[in-house]
Amino acid sequence: MSGGSPTVGGGYMRQRYSQGYFSSGDDLEDDACSRICTESPSFPTTRTWVEIVENFLWISSALFIIYYGDRHYNFIYILWHDNRIRRIPLYVGMFAVGLNSLFFLYTSTLAWGIRKSSEKWEISSAAALPFVTVNGLVSFCLFVYALWPIWSFLTLPLVFTLFMACMVIFPYLVLGTFKPQADMLRTD
Numbered sequence: 597m598s599g600g601s602p603t604v605g606g607g608y609m610r611q612r613y614s615q616g617y618f619s620s621g622d623d624l625e626d627d628a629c630s631r632i633c634t635e636s637p638s639f640p641t642t643r644t645w646v647e648i649v650e651n652f653l654w655i656s657s658a659l660f661i662i663y664y665g666d667r668h669y670n671f672i673y674i675l676w677h678d679n680r681i682r683r684i685p686l687y688v689g690m691f692a693v694g695l696n697s698l699f700f701l702y703t704s705t706l707a708w709g710i711r712k713s714s715e716k717w718e719i720s721s722a723a724a725l726p727f728v729t730v731n732g733l734v735s736f737c738l739f740v741y742a743l744w745p746i747w748s749f750l751t752l753p754l755v756f757t758l759f760m761a762c763m764v765i766f767p768y769l770v771l772g773t774f775k776p777q778a779d780m781l782r783t784d
């Protein structure tokens with residue numbers, strides 16, 4: 597800090613508008629509230645080659661699972677026609693995944709209506725986060741239980757790989773992006 601007058605407690609009290617106030621230009625706190633924010637904090641747009649390779653491996657392994665299935669039929673055909681699958685847990689798991697998708701869409705559209713960036717995800721997703729997490733774990737367990745008769749112990753990595761591929765693809769399916777508000781004055 598730059599200058600100030602001593603107080604009774606031994607600290608200094610800053611007197612911004614007094615004549616004794618002196619700033620050498622190194623005080624970054626002086627006009628931070630009135631400065632135009634030129635850069636908005638956002639996710640990095642460039643990815644490292646390790647992230648690209650990881651994403652490619654998740655997506656390619658999920659496509660391999662979907663295309664080859666159980667070596668005789670593809671995964672989609674097995675889901676529709678195989679009698680070894682336990683249907684009720686499969687359908688309840690699909691319903692749970694659909695419910696999670698609806699929660700994600702609802703919270704993301706709710707975040708569009710909130711103006712302050714600090715409140716976007718605190719309000720919209722904080723209340724739904726425990727429910728979405730438990731719902732996701734229950735759907736994972738239901739999928740494993742439903743598909744266990746076909747792939748047995750390989751069902752765990754199979755379902756996890758499909759989940760990770762969905763998590764890699766999901767950010768690219770966003771309907772729109774938040775626009776940076778560079779022309780607004782900061783009020784913090």
